[in-house]
Amino acid sequence: MDKKKLLVIGIIIYLASTAVAFGVSRIFAPKIDGDLVSPQSLITDSEGNVQIDPGEPKTESCPLNGMLFTKTERSIWEGRRPLAVMIENHTDARPQSGLGSADIVYEAVVEGGITRFMGVYYCGVAANNINFSPVRSARTYFLDWVSEYDALYAHVGGAGKCNDPTVDEKAKALCQIDRYGIKDMDQFGISYPTCFRNPDRLSKTVATEHTMVCSSNGLYFVAESRDWTNVDEDDVSWDEDFRSWEFSDGDKAQDTPDATKISFGFWDGYKDFNVIWDYDKADNSYKRTMGGEAHTDFETKKQITAKNVVVQLTKETGPVDEHKHLLYETIGTGDAFIFKNGEAIEGTWSKNKRTARTLFYDENGKEIQFVPGQIWIEVVPKGKKVDF
Known part of the structure; x- marks a missing residue:
């Protein structure tokens, strides 16, 4: 067989395997209110959208967040479970990809005053x-927090x-991922093209640890191969014990907003991680600034916004070992500030066990x-x- 035929065969095999890996043609649609959205009727583009x-x-x-979507979108998500992804916030990692598409984002310090996100x-x-x-x-x-959703958990080691x-x-x-039975999507067990190093994502040279890219379709395809869809390998639905917020x-x-600029830091002296949320009354949302610059999503080039911002105050312990790891009190109760509609609510948070939902209350004890x-x-x- 000549080289040209071998090349053609190789290209065909690569394209076929890529399509399978990203699950472009694999969208599952359960019944919704008696209506069925057939998988064959869902048209995807070359990127899997x-x-x-x-x-x-x-x-x-x-x-998860009360936002309204189409029945077509619901038909897709009901065949899946939530996906939690660890996204870093080192200055060399900015701007990040994907934060603007999250339903919920958590941010907390890891080591050395540097925060990390979980979308x-x-x-x-x-x-x-x-x-x-x-x-x-x-x-x-x-x-x-992953445990609140029985979510897939995507990360690179730990x-x-x-x-x-x-x-x-x-x-x-x-160790805890294994002990808790978390649906582990560690990149060390996931190959290209679902996750891969892309040193050219940004127009600057960064260290290797700042280059890992994973795709949502790819991760969901891998999860399905492990029998983690909307139900797990034991046929238990992810939301069997899920408690939605109100x-x-x-x-x-509000006609007269009383909280138009929210600002705070995590550690003293670490200005690159100071946060400002500016309220936009016209859009009834908050626009994020970090380290003195508008915080944008690399994929959309748009400034990150939120309809709700919660500042959850909690006890920090550490460093607790030679790696300078920290611990945060996530189970129990504490104070919280909740910002929405241009108003500030001084309230509390409560979580009674690892798998329970963190709930937020106003000053009168009413759920937010x-x-x-x-x-x-x-x-x-x-x-x-x-x-x-």
């Missing part, structure tokens, strides 16, 4: 194949295998009703000042 009829009404509420994806990525980057390693306190004597027992995230019926700004849309949970060491 489902083409949604622009005239289709958005009537379906996302159980929770479910409804917002149903019809879209999203790139996440840079994906980084697991930390123990994020596992307590702190502490069970037999690692250099890591504090309470900080051994990799959401308001509308999206209406979030505005439908993206929610950011900023986990800040208690004692830090929050200005608004």
Whole structure:
């Protein structure tokens, strides 16, 4: 066989394997209210994005953040479970890819005053194949939030295998992933093209640890191969014990907003991680600034916004070992500031066990009703000042 034929065969095999890996033609659609959206009727583009009829009404509420989507999108997400992805926040990693598409985002310090994000994806990525980057390693306190969703957990390694004597027992995230039975999507067990190093993502040279890219369709395809869809290998649905937050019926700004600029830091002296959320009354949303610059999503080139911002104050302990790992109190109660509709609510948070939902309450003990849309949970060491 000559070289030209071998080349053609090689290209065909590569294209076929890539299509399978990204699951372009594998969109599963359960029944919704008696209607069936056939998988064959869902048209995808070359990037794996489902083409949604622009005239289709958005009537379906996302159980994670209350935002409305189409029945077509719901038919896709109901065959899946939430996907939690660790995304780093080193200055060399900015701007990140994928944060703007998350339903919920958590932010907390890892080591050395550097924060890390965990995006929770479910409804917002149903019809879209999203790139996440840079994906980084697991930390123990994020596992307590992953457990609220029985989510797939995408990360690149993490702190502490069970037999690692250099890591504090309470900080051994990799050991706990196994012990808790978390649906582990560690990149070390996932190959190209689902996850890969892309040193050219940004127009600057960065260290290798800042280059990992993973795709949402690829991760969901891998999860399906492990029998982790909307149900697990034991046929238990992810939302069997899920407790959704409460959401308001509308999206209406206050006539006279009392919190138009929210600002706080995580550690003193680490200005690159100081955060400002500026309220935009016209859009009834908050625009994010970090380290003095507008925080944008690399994929969309748009400034990151949120409908709700929560500052959860909690006890920080550490460093607890030679790796300078930290611990955060995620189970218990504490103070919180909740910002929505241009108003500031001084309230509390409560979580009674690892798998339970973190709930937020106002000063009268009434559960918070979030505005439908993206929610950011900023986990800040208690004692830090929050200005608004």
